[in-house]
Amino acid sequence: GLSLHSAADGLAIGSAAAGTSEAVTAAVALAVLIHKVPAAFSLGVFSMHEREDRNDSIRDVVLFSIATPLMIVVSFYALEGLDEHMIALAMLFSGGTFLYVAAVDTLPDIHNPETGREAMINVLMGVIIMVVILFGADAAGLIEHGH
CATH class of the missing domain: 1.20.5 (Single alpha-helices involved in coiled-coils or other helix-helix interfaces)
Structure with a gap:
């Protein structure tokens, strides 16, 4: 789950970088970086608590950590040179995944x-x-x- 979310982080940064606005790329990258540290810390602590094997915990954190940079590279090269509308759709998709994660986490508490x-x-x-x-x-x- 978190590795897919981390991949969506990479899609957001990669698609922003494929666009023409350096300000948008910087804002998206900063937003991802701000929440990446607590997310990685939470994953590490949770995984160490729940997993019986330390190697499984390390694997969880490594997968989480490589998903974002990998998707930055993949999405940048896949979207580079495409129409701005296609890049915007990729950014909208990644934004939608963030809204989904937030809603799934928050709605049970609200109800x-x-x-x-x-x-x-x-x-x-x-x-x-x-x-x-x-x-x-x-x-x-x-x-x-x-x-």
């Missing part, structure tokens, strides 16, 4: 009568924080507009 209110507040706060960051970055001229 639980005991945790639903707190989970919904956490989701809304995350959305509000991201909107504030994006508007702030736009106001500071850090976001490139293509029109």
Whole structure:
């Protein structure tokens, strides 16, 4: 599961790199890197706790770690030179996988009568924080507009 998610990270970076905007590539790469460290740490800790064989845990982390760079290279060369619409579709697909993972992880908590209110507040706060960051970055001229 996490290796597929990690491959989607690589697709996001590779498709952004195949496009023409260095700012988009940098933003996507930064977003992936920010969440990659805690995800790798969580996987390592969880795997060491759940697996009986340490080698299986190491294999899990190695597969997780190589999936992103491998997919960066594959998707970049597969998409390089293609129409911007095809590159945009690849980025949309990778973004959709992130939304799916977030929804699968969050929805059970939201629908639980005991945790639903707190989970919904956490989701809304995350959305509000991201909107504030994006508007702030736009106001500071850090976001490139293509029109």
